[in-house]
Amino acid sequence: VKKLAISIGDLNGVGIQIALESHKRVSKWCKPVYCINKSMLKKAIKELKIDIDINSLTIEPVSGDFDIKPAKISKSSGDYSFRSFKKAVDLADKGFVSGVVTMPIHKKAWEKAGVEYKGHTDALRDFFKQDAIMMLGCPDMFVGLYTEHMPLKDVPKTIKTKKIKEFLVDFYKETKCKKCCVLGLNPHAGDDGVLGNEESKINRAIRLANKELKKEIFDGAFVPDVAFTPKNREKYNYFVAMYHDVGLAPLKALHFDESINVSLNLPIIRTSVDHGTAFDIAYTNQKVNNQSYLNAIKEALRLSKK
């Protein structure tokens, strides 16, 4: 049975509850290895009033001992969540587990703890000195982002045939998608050049990528605002968007609760829930949606089979 390292996330948030409440279900698919020590795990279980046998959980201890303070941005929980993450990545890098699933961290808590990264993807790029591809979605619909965290005005300059071609080939190698819908940049995909001409470069990149792969994987460039209509979603499960919001606004409109975040193009497999620490409901005995976590586990396992 495959092992997955679970980076436990910010212990003042909702991640640990999701992990523990999903343990039984997840254990049918793989062996989750929780990157947390017994002492912190005990505190969380007590605080959550969850009925679970601590000895039934496989852990990889991360040193530390502090009081859990629900919904609090704290240096100690920021530091702990970063070290849990590093431990999980290390386990995957050494081959002890098949991949890493990350629970949400709090960016401000990382900042307080002096962590030099803004988030997981950032850190992974630096650990492995490789340009990770960010993909978000759920089994019905995954969206790969050609550009992500940059001002919109800088996006058009990044549209270059060779770079897009390489992105697409990498995207295919990582996802093994059968078909992928590539979005244009401009409204109406440029309307034959009347509303912009970057599509000619995107079209050429698509042709070159298909040629290199010797398969017709990529279709496009698609008119962005009709790429996600019900009819088109029946045809495609994979999409590539030229920029952040044109891909993620439809995704989050349709699949907010189920979405996950996947880092492609790295030496290790890493998936993540696509929600935050949800401080508003952490440790309040409220029901927490674990769909994103379950999908993150499933996708990590699927990717590890390739």
Place this chain on the structure above:
Amino acid sequence: VKKLAISIGDLNGVGIQIALESHKRVSKWCKPVYCINKSMLKKAIKELKIDIDINSLTIEPVSGDFDIKPAKISKSSGDYSFRSFKKAVDLADKGFVSGVVTMPIHKKAWEKAGVEYKGHTDALRDFFKQDAIMMLGCPDMFVGLYTEHMPLKDVPKTIKTKKIKEFLVDFYKETKCKKCCVLGLNPHAGDDGVLGNEESKINRAIRLANKELKKEIFDGAFVPDVAFTPKNREKYNYFVAMYHDVGLAPLKALHFDESINVSLNLPIIRTSVDHGTAFDIAYTNQKVNNQSYLNAIKEALRLSKK
């Protein structure tokens, strides 16, 4: 009972079928005035094999006599659809009807017929020498577009406080929306300036618009990719997007069949179906979805009450 002029659209397409099949239902809400002559109406009814009493229909004759050729891009049908549209606009402009609802025209057919406009909105701007606001959607979710048919690279330059403020005030005056969610331009709405700083202008425009209206109508600038999540859609029915695709991709993902197109900021009321001539199913005896048409009628009536 209010009258609405129905611009009949391209007679080789699906519009006339939708109009006739919806006639009974629509007649409960208003009196539709079809801009078509008896001869063409007879031909369409015969071709469609629809059981309807031609004398029960109120028409405003548009001269012309040509053979209907299903799914054909033709000069004569292009010319006829343009004159039907002009007649409908004229009726509204003279106050004989409360508004205009347009069926889909075929742009290439207009081109063939020597019509100098690319589409309805284009023509309306020229007829009235006024800058129409384009809004798309359905009762659950309307999206106003601050910019529409321009290359993406030109969008950031258009973000100016005064222009956005004026747009928002006009948008409110036309829609009388109670609350409206205004989207930012950049991913994460700029993340406090790290990913772009146009949001500072959008924020200022929102404050100025609310001040001028003496009401807190507009909220934002919102993070674009979470603006359309289920939770946020419970709070807002009206959205303003800074550019075409970030507003329309989520709209069409969620409400493709029901969506309509509304022209605001004109001396007349004009709504339209948000689909094309659907040549693939025209005159094939297939069931045609009329949800967009029904919503266009309803919205025209609602707007005419203000």
